[in-house]
Amino acid sequence: MRRVVGAVLLAVGAFLIVLAPLVRFQIGGSLIAAPAAQYGISKLEAQGAQYFSAKDLKVMTGNLGITVTTRGDVSQAQGDRVVWDEVMAVNDVTNNNPMIALNERRSAFNKYTGEGVDCCAVNLDKKPAKMEGQIYKFPFDVEKKTYRVFNSTAGMTFDAKFVGEDNVNGLPVYKFEQVAPTTKIETRSVPASIMGVTDTTGDVQVDRLYEGKNTFWIEPTTGSPVKQEQQRHDVLKTQDGEHSIVAFSATAKMTPQTVGELVKNATDGKSQITLLKVTIPVILLLLGLVLLVGGFVAVRGTARA
Secondary structure (H helix, E strand, O other), X not given: OHHHHHHHHHHHHHHHHHHHHHHHHHHHHHHOOOOOOOEEEEEEEEEEEEEEEOOOOEEEEEEEEEEEEEEEOHHHOEOOEEEEEEEEEEEEOOOOEEEEEEEEEEEEEEOOOOEEOOOOOOEEOOEEOOOOOEOOOOOOOOOOOOEEEEEOOOOEEXXXXXXXXXXXXXXXXXEEEEEEEEEEEEEEEEEHHHHXXXXXXXXXXXXXXXXXXXXXXXXXXXXXXXXEEEEEEEEEEEOOOOOEEEEEEEEEEEOHHHHHHHHHHHHHHHHHXXXXXXXXXXXXXXXXXXXXXXXXXXXHHHHHO
């Protein structure tokens, strides 16, 4: 009987030792991913922003409230891919001017790496777009290096450089900065008088030029953003380059409540990853070793008897 018990202990111990790295490198990794059924609301604020009001035909100054709603399209999630739809509404709180901007985005990305996937009718404001680089998140186990991150305002991908370590609400994070060069994002007609053009009447063609800097605070284990700041400066410029006005100029920061929620989610995700990729494998390995020793002792004792 003792020999049987020893053999069972040896078998179970060996199984647990083999299972430990399997949980660490395969099972754990497959359980940790961006959700297909995502739903979240983020809020940002921009104090003293300036923007051209098409309704008032002038540049306005006010404090802005920005609400970003993200919802996963579960029907399009397949394999490593998830698809999220986003709506961003911008309201001028100071002047009681709602919906000064309303933007939509549909993105598809790898749920493990966060990199864009070209499928599923991805678009910016209903216009087809090719989204490359990181979309909503960075990969797991973020490195201190430069990543390519998609910029939805420019509709292009730019470098986001690692600039240092930081902490947000006590959570250690990596900080990245993305500088977007001057980029034409629109051509439209506006009254010549608005642009200060005096030698013509009616409308003139203008280009909307965007430049900005986005700062991301990323929890490195999960790759989750916990804080974001967007500095943006747009101008409307006549095509001869002689006249220009502000189209949009603001620094938008996430509200403390939104940051708190993102920090909590990242902390929970980090704990889950640590449990699956560190704690459980170590326990399995130690228990397997104990059972192996116990089985070896039992079998050896039977042989001596």
